[in-house]
Each structure stands twice: as structure tokens, then as C-alpha cells.
Amino acid sequence: MKLSPEQVRRVEENIEGHAVPEGHAAAPQLETVFGRHTFFLDDQGLSIVERSPLDEHVGNLVSVASWTNEKRTMLEPHDPEPTAVMVELGSEGMDGARTDDEY
Numbered sequence: 001m002k003l004s005p006e007q008v009r010r011v012e013e014n015i016e017g018h019a020v021p022e023g024h025a026a027a028p029q030l031e032t033v034f035g036r037h038t039f040f041l042d043d044q045g046l047s048i049v050e051r052s053p054l055d056e057h058v059g060n061l062v063s064v065a066s067w068t069n070e071k072r073t074m075l076e077p078h079d080p081e082p083t084a085v086m087v088e089l090g091s092e093g094m095d096g097a098r099t100d101d102e103y
Helices: 005-014 027-034
Strands: 017-019 040-042 045-051 058-067 075-088
Touching: 005 017, 005 058, 005 075, 027 045, 045 075
Parallel strands: none
Antiparallel strands: 017 040, 040 045, 045 058, 058 075
């Protein structure tokens, strides 16, 4: 899922990493491999946020690729692995769009 700038800020407050800018040279390749998401890099590798099945206003950070070397220059995709990180996304819908009740 694509996140709004505010949602990205909330995720970054809860992890020791940062969002991959949409204009980054690797962004198109990441989207080809993993789909349309906001991507986050940290010491463990690459993650995305998926909406919680229990609460649409909460997202779960999900690891989708791990670093393959100590220099952290190569990522190896793996099956999605939910992490313990849960983030309050607010009332914005997927792709950062407002939900109908906000208009």
C-alpha cells in the first residue's frame, strides 16, 4: 500500500530506518518485484506496510527482503514476514486517500 507523507512519518517514528523516496532510481524495480507500496529500508532490509486485518486504521510492518552482505548493497526477496511493528495510520485510506467520512 502507498502511504501518505503523514503515514510515512508515523512509520519512520517507529523504526530505525527510512522510506525509499518515490523518485529513487531503485523505486521502479522495487515496484515491479513487490507491487505498489511505500518501501522502507533499515538494518534488516526492505519492508512494506500492510493494513491490519483487525483494524483498518493500523498497519503492520512486513519484511519482504533481507540484505545479502554486510555492506548492505544487495537485497534478497523472501516470503513476507510480519514484524512486531504496528503503526497507527489514521483515518486515511489506502494510497493516502481520504476516506468518505472525512469529506
